[in-house]
Amino acid sequence: MFNKILLPTDGSEYSMRAARFVLELLRENPNRHVTVLKVYRILPEFAVIDTPETDIVDTIAKGAHIIAENTAQIFRDAGFEVETDYCTGDPGREICRYAKKYNFDHIVIGHRGAGSLSEIVFGSVARRVVKMAPCSVTVVK
């Protein structure tokens, strides 16, 4: 338990709270492995209208990278090493797929993300993760 922790982030206040929760776990035992993951969506329309000049897809990917790094900074400021990664797809599904693929034994996720409107309509990413995760999940409020 808590040996390999996956921390999905979207840069929102709730993800930052989740990050601080994981930081406490690291303080308790610095040997835990933590990966900060940002999943970003590329809407099909973006790919269609994208040109080398607009570079939408690339910009979104860069944004995801920045968000993952910003969250990781909380740990680095406290003197801990964490990994960062980012991938594209449906966040709930990708987070669970990632956790399974790399054998994470715990996921810590914020209750609500940045996409509040779509979350209200379709249910939160956290909810999907709780449902589909291969391991235990802590939902931070």
Added chain:
Amino acid sequence: MFHKILVATDGSENALRAARFALELWRLQPEAKVALIHVYSVTPYTSVPPEAPFLPSLEKFIEEKSRQILDNTAKILQEAGVKVETITAEGEPGRVICDYAKKHGYDHIVIGARGSGLAELLFGSVAEKVVHLASCPVAVVK
């Protein structure tokens, strides 16, 4: 990180797993208080007129069943030396668990991903409801 851990149990395999998870949490913070809660709901089908002669025995049956569930789950923690408080309550499980946690200042809830009820298949799991309603972090154990 947390000082009062509330573990929800319905006696299912996942609930026992949740108790083992709570034990690990407690080991991180041995000064934390741990409590177990079992919530039973009396559906319209089990409600009977108050004058029914078998009502006292039904109440007793539910009480005893609840006690058994709590004892079984508590054993996991007690064997490791954790002092556990146990609570039985009646009502809609998701809501009662969250209300209880809030009212008594629990700052962490631990619950199994899926309980034993048929209703969970139809209406979604108690865990999902707790994640939705709780005002503190919730660990959903698989």
